[in-house]
Amino acid sequence: MHPMIRTSRRRRRSDGAARRVFQLAALFTFVITVLIIGTLAVDAWGFLSKLADTPDGLGSLTAIGWFPRRGLYDIGTLVVGTLIVTGIAMLVAVPLGLGAAIFLSEYARPRLRRYVKPLLEILAGIPSVVLGYFAIAVINPDIVVNLFSNASKAFTLMAAGIGVGILTIPIIASVAEDALRAVPHALREASSGLGAKRSQTTFRVIIPGAISGIVAALILGMSRAIGETMVVAIAAGAVGGGLFQLTPLQPGQTMTGAMAALGFGSDQVAGDNLAFESLYFVGLLLFVMTFLLNYLSDRLVTRFREVY
Amino acid sequence: MTESGKPMNIVNENVVGSDSGLQTIASSERTEVDTDTPPFVFETIDLNVYYGDFRAVRDVNLTVAKNEITALIGPSGCGKSTVLRCFDRMNDLIETARVDGRVLYHGLDLYGPDVDAVEVRRRVGMVFQKPNPFPKSIFDNIAYGPRISGMAKKKADLAVIVERSLRKAALWDEVKDRLSSSALGMSGGQQQRLCIARAIAVDPDVLLMDEPCSSLDPIATTRIEELMKEIKDEYTIVIVTHNMQQAARVSDRTAFFSVEVNEQSDARTGILVEADATEKIFSTPADDRTERYVTGRFG
Ligand SMILES: Nc1ncnc2c1ncn2[C@@H]1O[C@H](COP(=O)(O)OP(=O)(O)OP(=O)(O)O)[C@@H](O)[C@H]1O
Ligand SMILES: [Mg+2]
Numbered sequence: 001m002h003p004m005i006r007t008s009r010r011r012r013r014s015d016g017a018a019r020r021v022f023q024l025a026a027l028f029t030f031v032i033t034v035l036i037i038g039t040l041a042v043d044a045w046g047f048l049s050k051l052a053d054t055p056d057g058l059g060s061l062t063a064i065g066w067f068p069r070r071g072l073y074d075i076g077t078l079v080v081g082t083l084i085v086t087g088i089a090m091l092v093a094v095p096l097g098l099g100a101a102i103f104l105s106e107y108a109r110p111r112l113r114r115y116v117k118p119l120l121e122i123l124a125g126i127p128s129v130v131l132g133y134f135a136i137a138v139i140n141p142d143i144v145v146n147l148f149s150n151a152s153k154a155f156t157l158m159a160a161g162i163g164v165g166i167l168t169i170p171i172i173a174s175v176a177e178d179a180l181r182a183v184p185h186a187l188r189e190a191s192s193g194l195g196a197k198r199s200q201t202t203f204r205v206i207i208p209g210a211i212s213g214i215v216a217a218l219i220l221g222m223s224r225a226i227g228e229t230m231v232v233a234i235a236a237g238a239v240g241g242g243l244f245q246l247t248p249l250q251p252g253q254t255m256t257g258a259m260a261a262l263g264f265g266s267d268q269v270a271g272d273n274l275a276f277e278s279l280y281f282v283g284l285l286l287f288v289m290t291f292l293l294n295y296l297s298d299r300l301v302t303r304f305r306e307v308y
Numbered sequence: 309m310t311e312s313g314k315p316m317n318i319v320n321e322n323v324v325g326s327d328s329g330l331q332t333i334a335s336s337e338r339t340e341v342d343t344d345t346p347p348f349v350f351e352t353i354d355l356n357v358y359y360g361d362f363r364a365v366r367d368v369n370l371t372v373a374k375n376e377i378t379a380l381i382g383p384s385g386c387g388k389s390t391v392l393r394c395f396d397r398m399n400d401l402i403e404t405a406r407v408d409g410r411v412l413y414h415g416l417d418l419y420g421p422d423v424d425a426v427e428v429r430r431r432v433g434m435v436f437q438k439p440n441p442f443p444k445s446i447f448d449n450i451a452y453g454p455r456i457s458g459m460a461k462k463k464a465d466l467a468v469i470v471e472r473s474l475r476k477a478a479l480w481d482e483v484k485d486r487l488s489s490s491a492l493g494m495s496g497g498q499q500q501r502l503c504i505a506r507a508i509a510v511d512p513d514v515l516l517m518d519e520p521c522s523s524l525d526p527i528a529t530t531r532i533e534e535l536m537k538e539i540k541d542e543y544t545i546v547i548v549t550h551n552m553q554q555a556a557r558v559s560d561r562t563a564f565f566s567v568e569v570n571e572q573s574d575a576r577t578g579i580l581v582e583a584d585a586t587e588k589i590f591s592t593p594a595d596d597r598t599e600r601y602v603t604g605r606f607g
Contacts, residue, residue, distance in 0.1 A: 110403060186440035190503070192401060194453040194510060195430030204456065205442055 040287060043280035050274055066253050067241035068262065068275035077244040078282060081157060081254040085232060088161025088248060089168050089225040094218060096165075097172025101217070104173070105180035106202045124170035132234030135163035140235065144249070151249040155237020158248040163231040172221040179213020180206055212300040219297035223290040229256035255286045348412070349374050349514055349544045350395055355409040357390050357399065364390045365578035367409075370563055372514075377536060377545045379555035379586065382565030382601070387578025388548040391565070392516050394418070395546060396432035397425040430457055433507030437519040439499035441491035441506075446483050449491045449502055450474065453510035469509050477505035478535050497528025504535065508543075515539075517547040521554065533558050552602060555586065562589040564598045 052058050054071065063072035100120065104113055140159035144151045151158065183206050191201040207214065233239075237251030239261050245252065253261075262279040350372035357364045365387035372378045372395075380388040390399070397418060399405040411418045418428055430453075441449050450470040454460040460469055470487065474480040479501045483494070491502055500520060507515055517536075521529040536545055536558050549555050555562050563583035567576050582595050593599045 184440075186436065186438060187442060189398065189401065189434075189436060190440040190442065190506075191452070193396065193398065193429055193434035193436075194456065194506065195426050196452075196456045197426050200456045204452070209443060 037287070040280055040284045043277060044284040047274065047277040047281045050277065054274070065241060065243035066238075066258055068258075068278050069241070071274070072241075073278050073281075074244055075282070075285070077242055078253055078255045078258050079285075080244065080246065081236070081238075081242065081252040081257070082226060084157045084246075084248050084252065085161040085164055085236065085254050086222060086225045088158055089165035089228075090218075090222060092162055092165025093168035093172050093221055093225070097169045097217070097221065098176055098214070100169065100173040101176035101180055101214075102202060102207075105177050106198065106206060120170045120173055123166070124174075126167070128167055128228060128230040129234070131163045131167055132231040135159045135231055135235035139163055148249050152237070152251055155235060155251040156249050157236055157252040157254075160232045160235040160254075161248065163235055164225050164228045167228060167231065168221045168225045171224050172217045175217035175220055176210075176214050179210040179217065182213065183209040216297040216300040219293050219300070223293040223297070226293070227256060227286070227290055229260050232257040233260040255282050258282055259286070347374055348372060349414060350546070351412040351415075352391070352394070353410040353412065355391065355394060355407070355411060357387070357394065358404075358406045358408065359402070360404040363575070363577050365565075365580075366568075368578075368580045370580055370583055372544060372546055373561065374544050375540060375542075376560040377540055377547060377558050378583075379559035379562045380546065380548045380565060381550070381552065381555050381562060382578075382581075383567060384550075385576065385578070386565040386567045388565055389518050390578065391580075392518055392546060392548050393434075395514070395516055396429050396434050397423075398429075398434060400425050430510055431512050432514045432516060433510065433512035435500070435503050435507055435515060435517040435520045438523055439496055439503050441494070441499050441502050443490065443492055445488045446491050446494070446502065447487040450506050450509045453506060457510055459510065473505040473509040476508050476535075476539055477501045478531060478538075479505055495528070497524045497531065500524060500528070500532060501535065504532070508539070512543065514544045514546065517545065519548050519550060522550065529554070552590075552604075556590050559586045562586045564589060564593070564595075564601060566597055566601070 048058070051060060051073070054060065056071065060071055060073050061075050063074040065072060066074050066077040100116075104116060108116060136155065136159065139162050140151075140154065140156055143162065144156050144158045145153060148158075187205050187209060188201055191205045192198075196204070232254045233256070236254060236257050238253040238257065241258075242251065242253030259279050259282050262276055262282075348371045350370070352368050352370045355368040355370075356366055368387075368391055370391070380392060382388055393399045394407055394411050395413075395418070399407060407419055413428070413432070417423070442452060444452070447466075447470055450473050451460075451466045454466060454469050460466050471480060471484075474483065479498060482498060483502075491499065494502060500523075504515070504520075521532055524532065533554065536547070539545075547555075547559065561583060562585075564581045565578055566581045568579050569576050581597050582589070582593060584594070589598060590602050593602065
C-alpha cells in the first residue's frame with residue numbers, strides 16, 4: 001500500500017476513541033430521557049392509584065379549583081390557566097414574531113439585518129426570571145391595569161401571558177425567517193419579473209411557499225409558551241392554588257406554575273404527601289402536550305423541506 | 309381589454325408630462341408610434357454596470373429593434389445576463405448592482421428618476437435559465453401575472469387568458485386536462501414553456517430570455533425555438549445563448565460580447581464587440597474577435 005494513504009495505527013486508535021466518546025454522549029442522552037419519562041409515568045401512576053384510594057377517589061380531579069393541600073386536584077383549572085396564558089402569549093408573539101421574520105427576510109437590507117438579528121438574539125437570551133419581574137413591575141401595572149380597570153392590581157394571567165409572549169417572539173421569528181429564506185431566489189425573480197410588487201411577492205409566493213415552516217415556527221413557539229414556568233410562577237400570582245376561572249384579568253394557575261409551586265415545597269404540608277406527588281401527574285400531562293406539539297412541528301418541517 | 313386596468317405609462321404620477329409620446333409608447337400595438345421616434349425598442353447609451361466596485365460591463369451601446377429576435381452571445385462572464393437584466397430592471401434585486409449610462413425603452417430612460425420598475429416588468433417579461441414555475445397549479449401559474457396586475461380577476465376572464473397564453477406557448481394540448489395539477493409535476497421542457505406562457509399572459513411588449521434552453525434536451529429546445537419564431541410577430545425578443553447554432557437559427561440580429569482583461573489590474577470587463585445582422589455576424593463579421601469566436605477558434 002502507498003504510505004500516504006495507509007492509516008497509522010495511532011490515528012485509527014484516536015478515531016476509535018473519539019467515536020466512543022460520542023457514542024457515550026448519545027447513550028447518556030438517551031438514558032436520561034428514558035429515565036425522566038419512566039419516572040414521570042411511574043410516579044404519575046402512583047399518584048393516580050393513591051388518589052383512587054382516598055374517600056373522594058378520582059373525583060377530586062374535577063373540583064372547584066386546584067388546591068392540592070386540600071386534596072382538590074382540579075386539573076381543568078391548570079389546563080385552562082395554561083391555555084389562557086399560552087393564548088395571550090401567542091396573540092403577542094405571532095404578529096410580532098412573524099412580522100419580524102417577514103421584515104428580516106423580505107424587506108431589510110443586509111446591513112440592517114446585521115443589526116436587527118442580534119437584537120432578537122438578545123431578546124432570546126433574557127433570563128425568564130427577569131421577564132417575570134418585568135411582568136409584575138411593568139406589564140401588569142402599566143399595561144394590563146391601564147387597559148382593563150377591573151384587572152387585579154398585582155398579579156394577572158394576562159401579564160404573565162404577555163411576558164411569556166415576549167419570550168416567544170424570538171423563537172417564532174428565527175424559525176419563520178429560516179423558512180422564508182429557504183424559498184428559492186428563483187421564485188422571487190419569477191414573481192418580480194411578472195411585475196409583482198414586493199408585498200405581492202411576499203404574500204402570494206414566499207409565504208405560501210414557506211407555509212409549513214411557518215406553521216412549525218408557530219407550534220414550536222406554542223410549546224415554548226406552554227412550557228414556560230418562571231414568568232408564570234412570578235407573575236400569575238396563584239402560588240398556593242387557584243379557583244377555576246376563565247378571566248385573564250385575575251391571578252391564576254397554570255400547569256407549569258402549579259408544578260413549580262409544588263416543587264418549591266411552598267405547598268407541602270406535613271401529612272398530605274399526595275400534594276407533592278400530584279406534581280408528577282401534571283408533569284406527565286405537560287410532557288405529553290409539548291411532545292405532541294413538537295412531533296407535529298417536526299413532521300411539518302420535514303414536509304416543508306420536501307417541497308423544493 | 310387590457311386598457312382598462314393597466315396604466316399605459318410606466319412613469320409614476322405622469323411626471324414626464326410634457327414629453328409627448330413617452331407615456332403611451334409602451335405598447336405600439338395599441339398606440340401608433342410617431343414616425344420620427346426611433347424604431348428601437350431598446351437602446352443603451354454608454355451602459356456600465358457595476359457590482360460593488362467591480363465593473364461588469366463597460367460602455368455598451370446596443371439597439372434592439374421591434375419584432376425582431378436579438379441574440380446576445382459571448383464567452384461566460386462577459387456580461388450578457390447583466391445587460392439583459394438591465395432591460396427589465398431586474399438588477400434592482402441585486403443589492404450591490406449599480407447601473408450607469410442610459411437604457412432607453414421606446415425612447416424613455418428606464419433608469420430615469422420617475423420610472424417604476426414594477427411597471428417596467430409588466431411590459432418586459434423575463435424567462436430564466438432554469439424553469440422556475442411557482443409551486444402552484446398550472447392554471448395559477450399562468451393566472452399569477454394577470455391577477456397581481458389587476459388585469460383580470462374573474463375566473464372566467466382568467467380562464468380565457470390562461471388558454472390563450474398556453475396556446476401561444478404551444479402547451480395547451482398537453483396540459484388542458486390537468487390545469488389544476490401542480491406545475492412542478494411537468495417535464496423540464498414543459499415547465500419552460502409554462503414559464504413562457506406565464507410571461508406572455510400579462511401581455512408584455514418584450515420577452516427577455518436568459519439561456520432558456522440550456523437545461524433542456526434537443527427536442528424541447530427545438531420546440532422553444534419554433535415557439536420563439538411563431539410569437540416574434542407580436543413580441544420583441546432578446547435572447548442570451550451559449551449555443552451558436554441557436555443564435556444563428558433563431559435570431560435576426562446578433563450582438564457579440566467579449567471579456568477584456570486589463571494587463572495591469574487583471575480586471576475583467578465585459579464589452580460589446582459588435583452587433584449586426586445575424587448572417588453577417590456568422591459569415592463576415594467586422595471584428596476578428598467575433599470571427600474567432602463564431603468559428604470556434606476562440607481564445
Ligand atoms: N450578483 C453579482 N454580484 C457580483 N458579481 C456578479 C453578479 N452577477 C454577475 N457578476 C459578475 O459580472 C460579470 C458578468 O456576469 P454575467 O452573469 O452577466 O455574465 P454572462 O455573460 O451572463 O455569463 P454566463 O454566460 O456564464 O451566464 C461576471 O464577472 C460575474 O462574475
Ligand atoms: Mg448569464
